[in-house]
Amino acid sequence: MKINTLSNEKGTILVTMLLLMVIVTLIGVIAINTATVDIQITGNTKRESIAMGAAEAGVDLSIPLIELTLASGQLTTSSSGVVYTIGSLANLDDGGTYDKDTTLIESEIFNDQSDAELKDFNTDVAISSFGSDQAGINIDIDRMYSYAIEGSSIEFAAGYEGIGAGAGGGGIGILYKINSQGVK
Numbered sequence: 001m002k003i004n005t006l007s008n009e010k011g012t013i014l015v016t017m018l019l020l021m022v023i024v025t026l027i028g029v030i031a032i033n034t035a036t037v038d039i040q041i042t043g044n045t046k047r048e049s050i051a052m053g054a055a056e057a058g059v060d061l062s063i064p065l066i067e068l069t070l071a072s073g074q075l076t077t078s079s080s081g082v083v084y085t086i087g088s089l090a091n092l093d094d095g096g097t098y099d100k101d102t103t104l105i106e107s108e109i110f111n112d113q114s115d116a117e118l119k120d121f122n123t124d125v126a127i128s129s130f131g132s133d134q135a136g137i138n139i140d141i142d143r144m145y146s147y148a149i150e151g152s153s154i155e156f157a158a159g160y161e162g163i164g165a166g167a168g169g170g171g172i173g174i175l176y177k178i179n180s181q182g183v184k
Contacts, residue, residue: 011042017110020038047148047184050133050135050182050184051135051181051182051183051184052133052134053133053184054130054133054137054180054182054183054184055137055180055181055182056108056180056182057130057137057180057184058125058127058137058138058139058181059178059180059183060138061127061137061139062125062127062139062141062178062180063178064174065109065125065141066109066141067111069106069109070109070110072175074106075105075106075109085086088100092142103125105124105125105141106128108124108141108142108143109141109143109176110143111143112144112145112146113142114142114143115142117142118142118144118177121138121140121179121181122140123138123139123140124139124140124141125139125141126139127137127139133184135182135183135184136182136183136184137180137182137183138180138181139178139179139180139181140177140178140179140180141176141177141178142176142177142178142179143174143176143177144175144176144177145174145175146171146172146173146174147174149174167174
């Protein structure tokens with residue numbers, strides 16, 4: 001008795017099912033890898049957003065610190081007009097190169113800084129935990145330079161232009177460089 005091997009279909013379903021299982025397994029592995037990468041991208045995007053918000057908050061917190069320090073003539077972190085508390089949240093940089101009554105940040109607010117100081121990021125205010133997301137903030141405040149504003153004191157007294165820019169400030173403009181890094 002002769003067996004026709006070309007018309008023998010025994011085992012075809014087994015081979016077909018094995019190939020189908022391999023294809024389904026590959027699709028599953030690819031789907032899991034894609035989902036894992038998407039989750040990592042989403043997490044990185046969230047951390048980036050939190051860090052960016054913290055960095056923006058650092059700039060927003062620096063402005064009242066500078067204004068209050070200029071208005072009072074010394075480093076001031078709170079006032080009856082503007083509530084700005086660093087307290088236990090942050091460390092103010094004391095470089096040790098100034099006398100005990102002057103911190104490095106106070107010097108950086110009142111005095112023009114060197115090019116080396118302007119190039120480097122030296123943390124002046126470090127807030128370790130900020131907001132509900134517990135983001136950290138590192139802030140570097142540098143006074144770039146001051147300049148005389150054109151016009152008379154009377155001209156600027158008519159429309160107050162901000163701290164250090166009006167007649168009370170002697171018609172002097174001051175430019176600050178505020179670098180803020182959010183850390184998540």
